[in-house]
Amino acid sequence: MIDEDQREPHWRQTARLAKTTFILVLSVILIAVFLNHIFDAFTWLGFPLGYFFIAMAAPLIFAAIGFWFIRRQDTIDRQYGASEEI
């Protein structure tokens, strides 16, 4: 069980992590949309990179961001005694 005085710092860390994650997701979207024409100048395995980033990399990056977030959040929860493990 979490100590009462740990709640506030725990939430501060959690909120900061969520903000970081949100910014990561948004920046992937912005990169995919606005840097598309720059990437497209390069080709890899036959894919123009701008297309490759949206069609292949971005969805996988999103999944990776999800798993990265879990690891960070679990660390925070354990640190402040807020995880479910007894």
Add this chain to the structure above:
Amino acid sequence: MAIPTQFRPTNPRLGISYATFTSAIIGFVIVLAIFEQLGINNQSLKPLIIGVPILFFVIIGGITRTVLVEDFYTSGRRVPPIYNGLALAASGIGGIGFFSFTGALYLIGFDILALALGWAAGFTLMVFLFFPYLRKFGAYSLPGFFGERFRSPALRIMTVLLLLVPSFMLLTAELGLAAKITGHFVALEPSTMLTLLAGLAVAMTLLGGIRALTWTQCAQGIVLFIGLMVPLVILTMTFSNLPVPHISYGNLLDQISSFENQSGIQNTTPMALSDAIPKPESTTMQKPFLQAFGLIGQTDFLLLVICFMAGIATLPSLLQRAGTSLGVAGARQSAAWGTLFLAFLLITFPALASFAKYLTLHDLIGKNVGDMPSWLNSLRDAQIIEAPNDNRDGILSLQEFHIPRDSVALALPFLAGYSAVVLFGLLAIAGLSAGFAAINAQLVSIASTISNDLFYSTAFPRASASKRLLVARLALIATAALAGFFVISSKLDALRMLIWAVSISAGSFFPVLLLSIWWRPITPMGALAGTWSGFLVTSGYILGVEWDYTPLIFGIDSLVAAIIGMPVSFLVTIAVSLLIPQQDEELQKDLDEQLDETRVAAGETVHDRYLRILARRQGLN
């Protein structure tokens, strides 16, 4: 008082059960392939290949029947993350993602990838913004969350109305699409077909509620992956030595571009979003596959991504899956696994579309009509493609080759020269499984909210468990019947319905759900005003634009109406919360305490805690 179930173990034989199921499906496909080689009539195999997996789903739905409230509404809160993620991805992609999105990729290429980006980003938002907190809160549905988070029965009832709109739109869209696809296998009247499909969806979920939903969706997810990957990998082997379609199709892109040039597909200039998104009717390729922002301009593309992201992240039928996971950490993992499965599907569809595109341009366009393979006629007869029988110049040109958007995925094996009905059937059952996963998710979400939030929590709080489940089951049947009736009487475009529904969901729920977890000063009044203003502005804008009452504001299309609805909802929620202060200080203290509990993973759910406090108070009185 129900026995607390969080310590009930997960079925240890789950892995074995699904391994058995997977082997059974693979075995079944192999047997069918052998039968086909032996020359058994295609017409008798066709209903089998989609009928048997669906029968499996119905059986799983029957096995997972339950009379426990916890099981019916939250699947016992003990679904392991990977299974939960698989179920989430299957219902998230739906038949529309499988057929319509792939078809749109074939027709307009790059531009429709806005949906893929929004889809995957929306799932990621679920991981860190909503899933863990909804799980910790422990309400059975989204209206339940709002009702208990703000201790406001009025908000609860009003949110039920909001939930019904996008859920019902998605239900009808998916049902209509499933009927269209099934029509290629079983010749039935439209009304009989819809009755049959709605009946099957009811049969899968009626007895077990979310418990049945979870385990049928897992099975559907497995069939989806097998049915998608087996034909695609077989096909990939004909192009390249590397049986990984996602990478192998890169080498075809160059050739696709030059074929497109030869066939006279010109670069296009952006147009209004509503016109740019392909319609379901037969049409031909509209722009070069790789051309970026050719039909959907860069701004519209970004708006579509944001709108789709926010809407998918708050779709009630997906959020209900938070409650089924094994603990708060498990909820996060479920959503992350869901994102991974979804991402895999999303990167597979472009491969499928570009294979179909390559084969069309390489083997059909510009060839002599007389030399056309015989299967072209059968595709024509099955109304999967439209190409003229009598042709003046004898050459099949691109303008003469028409294909309905939702049939592209089905046409692929034929385009590749495999006339095997098994491959065709596999792709169809994969898409149908996803479709059923989505249909069932909407059905259960509507039924459980009606029974739990309207009937039990508001009208008859003393109703027994069996009465609650009875009401849920009746609501399920009624919803399915209504949806079937609605689909018969109207002609829907599944893809547009999906985007509108997601838009409405974004406008109604995203701002308030975000604020109610992440912004302490929000008041019940603010939440009520925020959800409804968001909903009214979003859906009002859609209807206004579609019926020509309102002009476009800043050129924002009706499909991305939430771009207007979300800021309005944010502003209204914040303004009302700050301007009309909470009078009841004791209530505010309770709400704050509850919010603090929601934000910490450890401990019992807020829902259970509330019930315990209520029970104690009643005892004292």
